[in-house]
Amino acid sequence: MGGRLLRAGFLLALLFGASWYAWTAFTELSYLSSAGRLGPGFFPRVIGASLVALLAYSVFVDLQGDWPESAISPYWRTAAVLALLCAVFVGLLDLVGGVLAMVAFMAGSLWFLNRGRTLQNALVAILLPLAMYLVFSVWLKATLPRGLIPLPF
Amino acid sequence: MEVLNHLLLGLSVALTPINLAYLFAGVMIGMIVGIIPGFGPAAGIAILLPITFGMEPTGAVIMLAAIYYGSMYGGTITSILLNTPGESSTVASTFDGYPLAQQGRAGPALVMQAVASFVGGTIGVILITVLAPLFSQVTRSFGPPEFFLLVMMGLATLIVMIGGNWRYGLISALIGFALGTVGVDLETGQTRFTFKSAEMIGGIDFIPIAIGVFGLGELYYALYVGLHLKGSGGIVRYDKEQRFWPTARDFIETKFSLVRGSLLGFAIGVIPGAGATVASLMAYSVEKSASPTPEKFGKGAMAGLVGPEAANNAASSGAMVPLLTLGIPGSASTAVLLAAFVLWGLTPGPLLMAQKPEFAWGLIASMYLGNVALLALNIFAIPLFVLMIKLPYRILAPAVILVCTIGTYSVSGSIVETWLMFAAGLVGFFMRLYGFSPAALVLALVLGPLAEQSLRQTLTISGGSFGIFVDRPMSLSILIFTAAIVGGGLLMRRAGRGFKPQ
Numbered sequence: 001m002g003g004r005l006l007r008a009g010f011l012l013a014l015l016f017g018a019s020w021y022a023w024t025a026f027t028e029l030s031y032l033s034s035a036g037r038l039g040p041g042f043f044p045r046v047i048g049a050s051l052v053a054l055l056a057y058s059v060f061v062d063l064q065g066d067w068p069e070s071a072i073s074p075y076w077r078t079a080a081v082l083a084l085l086c087a088v089f090v091g092l093l094d095l096v097g098g099v100l101a102m103v104a105f106m107a108g109s110l111w112f113l114n115r116g117r118t119l120q121n122a123l124v125a126i127l128l129p130l131a132m133y134l135v136f137s138v139w140l141k142a143t144l145p146r147g148l149i150p151l152p153f
Numbered sequence: 154m155e156v157l158n159h160l161l162l163g164l165s166v167a168l169t170p171i172n173l174a175y176l177f178a179g180v181m182i183g184m185i186v187g188i189i190p191g192f193g194p195a196a197g198i199a200i201l202l203p204i205t206f207g208m209e210p211t212g213a214v215i216m217l218a219a220i221y222y223g224s225m226y227g228g229t230i231t232s233i234l235l236n237t238p239g240e241s242s243t244v245a246s247t248f249d250g251y252p253l254a255q256q257g258r259a260g261p262a263l264v265m266q267a268v269a270s271f272v273g274g275t276i277g278v279i280l281i282t283v284l285a286p287l288f289s290q291v292t293r294s295f296g297p298p299e300f301f302l303l304v305m306m307g308l309a310t311l312i313v314m315i316g317g318n319w320r321y322g323l324i325s326a327l328i329g330f331a332l333g334t335v336g337v338d339l340e341t342g343q344t345r346f347t348f349k350s351a352e353m354i355g356g357i358d359f360i361p362i363a364i365g366v367f368g369l370g371e372l373y374y375a376l377y378v379g380l381h382l383k384g385s386g387g388i389v390r391y392d393k394e395q396r397f398w399p400t401a402r403d404f405i406e407t408k409f410s411l412v413r414g415s416l417l418g419f420a421i422g423v424i425p426g427a428g429a430t431v432a433s434l435m436a437y438s439v440e441k442s443a444s445p446t447p448e449k450f451g452k453g454a455m456a457g458l459v460g461p462e463a464a465n466n467a468a469s470s471g472a473m474v475p476l477l478t479l480g481i482p483g484s485a486s487t488a489v490l491l492a493a494f495v496l497w498g499l500t501p502g503p504l505l506m507a508q509k510p511e512f513a514w515g516l517i518a519s520m521y522l523g524n525v526a527l528l529a530l531n532i533f534a535i536p537l538f539v540l541m542i543k544l545p546y547r548i549l550a551p552a553v554i555l556v557c558t559i560g561t562y563s564v565s566g567s568i569v570e571t572w573l574m575f576a577a578g579l580v581g582f583f584m585r586l587y588g589f590s591p592a593a594l595v596l597a598l599v600l601g602p603l604a605e606q607s608l609r610q611t612l613t614i615s616g617g618s619f620g621i622f623v624d625r626p627m628s629l630s631i632l633i634f635t636a637a638i639v640g641g642g643l644l645m646r647r648a649g650r651g652f653k654p655q
Contacts, residue, residue, distance in 0.1 A: 010583045014324070021331055024346060033341050037613055040338035040345055043605040047334065051327045054320060079377040083579060086369065086554050090571050093562065102555055109551035113381055120548075128552055135204075136563050142203050143566035144559070 003072050008062050015055040022048025078113070085109050097147025098137075102129035156282055163514030167522055172212045176519050179216035180526050183223020184534075187239045188231055188541050190375060192553060194224040194240070195485040195595065196368035199360050200560035202493055210497035211512050215519040217493050221486050222274060222469045222520065225429060226527045229266045229462060230538050234259060242429035242465040245437040249450060249457030256453050260397035265455060266462045267531035268404075269411055273463030274524040276415035277422070277470025281477075281517055285506065288478040292503040295479070297610035298621050298628040303425060303481050304604040306635040310426030311484075311593050313642035322590040329594040332357050333601020340609070352569045359598045361561050361574035363489055366591040368557040369574065370581020372550055377586070381547040399455075407459040410440055418464030422471020424638065425483035426596075429465040429472070436464030470520065477501055477513060481600070485592040488599040 025048045029041030089105035096104070106125035114121055136142045166172065186197035198217050205213035228240030233250035246266065253262040295303075312322030335346045336356030347353035375381070414436040421432040440460035441450045450457045472483045480502035482488040494501050499512060506513045561574040584591050597604075615621035622628045 007587055010587060014328070018328075018331070021346065029343070029345060037340070038609045040341050040343045042609065044331070044334050044345065047327055047330045051324065051331065054324050054327070058320060058324070073377050073379065075377055075379040075382075078379075078381065079373045079582070082376055082550065082554065083369075083373055083582075086558065086575060086578070089554070089558060090568070090575050093558075093571065094568050098559065098562070102559065106551055106555060109554070110548065113547040113550065114545070124548060124552075128555065132555065132559055136559060140204055140207060140563070142206070142563035145562060145566075145568070 004062070006072065008059065011055060011059045011062055015052065015059055018048065018051035018055050022052050024048075081112055082109060085112070093145040093147075095148055098144035099129055099133050100147065101145070102132060156286065159286070159510060159514045160282060160518060162510060163516070163518030166211060166511050166515030167215065167519040171209075172215055172515070172519065173522070175208065175212040175216040176219050176523055177526055179219025180223040180226075180523050180530060182216075183220040183225075184227035184527070184530060184538060185541060186220060187224035187227020187229075187243075188538055189549065189553070190231065190237055190239055190380065190546075192371065193367050193486070194221045195363055195489050195592075196371070196557070197224065198486060198489045198493065199363040200368065200556055202360060202489075202496070203560060203563040205493070210499060211515045213497060214490075214493060214499070214512070214516055217490060218473070218516060218520065219523045221490060222466065222523060223527055224486075225274075225466050225469050226267070226270045226531055227538065229270070230263065230531075230535070231542055233262050233266065233458075234539065235542060242433055242468075243462075244430065245433040245461035245465075246458055248437060248461075249452070249454050252451070252453035253455065253458065258396075258453070261399035261403055262455075262458060263535055264397070264532055265399050265403055265407070265459055267528055268399075269407075269414065269459040269462035270466045270531065271524050271528040272411045273415040273418055273466035274470055274527070275521065276412075276463075277419045277467035278517065278520045278524065280419050280467075281470055281473055281520070285474055285478055285513075285517070288474055289503055289506045292478050295503065295627060296625075297607040297614065298625055299631060300479075300481075301604055301607035301611055302622065302628050302631040302635065303475075303479060304600045304607070306631060306638070307425030307475075307481060307483055307600070308593060308597060309635055309639050310424055310642070311428070311596060312426075312590065313639050313646075314427055314431045318588050321588050322593050325584065325590040325593040326597040329597025329599075330601045330604065332362065332594075333598050334605065339602075339606070350569075352567065356602075357573070357598070358565070358570060359488070359492060359595060360564050361570045362577045362598060363485065363595050364557050364561050365574040365577025366581030366584065366595060367485065368553065369578025370585055370591060372553055372557075373578060373582040374585040375546065376550060377582070381545075381550060383546065403455050407456050409443075410456040410460040411463050413439060413443070414460035414463030415467040418467030419471040421464070422468030422483070423474045425475050425481055427468075427638075428484045429468040432468035432471075433461035433465040436460040466524075473517075473520075477505060477516075478503060480505075481603075482596065485595045488596050491599060 025041055025044035029044055030039040031041045033039040085105060085108050089101055092101035092104060103125055106128055110121040110125055137144045182201065186192060186194055198220050201220065205216060224240055225242060228238055228243035229246045231237050231239040232243045232246040233254050236247050236251040238244045238247055250262050308326045312319050312326060335353060337344055337354055344354060417436050417439060418432040421427045421435060437457060437460060440456045441447045444456055472487050475481045475483055476487045476491060480500065482491045491501060499509060558571060562571045581591050611621055622632060
């Protein structure tokens with residue numbers, strides 16, 4: 001049952017987004033340009049209307065229970081925690097800078113996934129971000145977030 | 154003769170020390186990308202795009218293309234030793250590859266897959282060398298109606314041949330098209346769906362989306378199904394076997410499988426949307442049908458490994474033909490390659506081979522060399538890749554997230570795009586979970602602007618009539634070809650032989 005509800009929730013979220021897209025296409029974008037050619041609203045209207053129709057039909061079919069449904073995996077918490085840690089990681093990038101955020105993320109996720117191997121986790125959590133820093137920032141001169149208080153190196 | 158001159162020009166470009174170094178780096182990275190389950194070449198190329206920013210364009214594209222076809226080789230090693238395909242295109246290699254390994258023939262299976270990949274890849278590049286210039290000449294007469302229909306053909310093929318549910322596949326493609334309309338309308342200058350944000354005016358960059366759905370989405374899915382709990386305990390020990398090398402009988406029995414798989418794979422690879430997964434599964438079916446002993450398939454038939462391996466590598470070469478001559482990618486991976494081309498100021502299409510011969514032929518020549526390098530790597534560096542297979546997923550997963558996130562940020566230094574990648578990862582996970590097609594989404598996102606522009610131009614030319622699509626011989630041919638592929642795909646589904654989702 002949980003699996004079906006989750007599927008319906010995902011489809012409804014897509015339907016909501018598609019409805020907003022179609023509404024914007026029909027109300028804010030003109031079908032024809034001032035020169036009388038097909039305008040910026042033409043393609044989005046076709047896409048939006050098709051999406052809403054297909055998603056509405058899918059929600060209807062799904063709620064009717066025509067689909068073979070599998071139970072939610074017992075490992076869903078692992079995926080959810082990693083996704084949450086990833087969100088925290090992205091949030092930390094601009095706050096504490098790329099290097100510290102990488103170390104914090106690796107330490108947190110390895111503590112969660114690879115419990116009981118403290119030394120291994122500590123080494124990976126420090127060495128991998130260091131390698132990333134050397135590759136991206138030093139070698140490639142790519143931009144890494146500096147954070148509110150930049151590190152001295 | 155002209156082709157040989159072009160090829161010599163290409164070799165003179167590819168054989169420079171720096172380009173050889175890039176090529177070797179690309180095939181090594183491709184092998185590693187192929188080995189990691191749930192981490193495909195599309196995400197691999199997208200993440201490594203920033204690494205190429207300091208390079209010269211030809212060298213950069215040589216390296217990125219090497220990652221693409223190198224991943225086809227790498228994915229098979231896990232298929233044979235662990236019964237887990239590293240890539241969707243190596244699923245068929247598990248059917249007979251793993252049983253062979255269980256029977257104590259892992260060494261011969263690994264060598265034969267390397268030989269089959271080499272033969273498939275090399276025949277594919279030979280066919281590109283011969284056919285790409287011809288394709289290029291034919292496609293010069295293409296106008297907006299043909300380009301629009303080619304985009305539709307690619308998406309329709311992808312949805313029908315790969316997607317588990319065609320309706321969900323279509324929804325995925327429409328979402329990609331919708332995302333592609335964000336930004337400024339190039340004809341009128343009007344902004345669309347930008348939330349009045351300056352960052353959105355340029356549109357949604359497909360790199361964070363590709364990294365999100367293929368990198369993070371696949372990784373979340375792998376964790377969801379418990380891959381982090383699986384160790385490498387089930388890995389077959391090939392180094393304890395008495396015979397590592399295949400016998401003469403292995404080569405004799407599979408010589409026609411090599412050729413059949415290569416030709417079939419190339420032909421399928423050229424069709425936009427079909428791709429290496431479909432090619433390898435079809436090659437497996439063909440080999441089983443052609444075999445005098447079909448009952449051995451699934452129990453360790455060498456032809457059941459060799460045919461699909463030759464096919465998926467030939468298909469990856471075939472997919473370069475529409476990319477180079479039309480600028481139309483047939484898969485998510487080639488869509489990322491297309492973006493790399495554009496990033497370097499190269500516009501793939503009918504004029505590319507004439508206007509930038511040193512680039513186009515340099516890339517083609519590098520593929521010959523890349524296949525030789527991959528053959529050697531696959532035979533002599535197997536212990537190195539086996540070590541990588543043994544790396545636990547519970548350590549690999551956070552490392553992949555780290556690379557995805559930092560890779561996305563470094564493309565343009567934008568935290569908005571990094572959040573976009575995170576959101577795409579969540580959406581990608583649910584798409585994967587419920588049988589949607591992330592590949593169709595990314596392909597439609599990349600091709601959306603071309604589809605919209607060519608459709609609007611077509612309808613302007615025709616005065617709003619859709620009859621133009623059947624009035625022009627070329628567009629009518631594409632329509633008939635598309636109908637045949639889609640009809641054939643639907644018939645196969647109805648007959649219960651449809652291909653399962655990736």
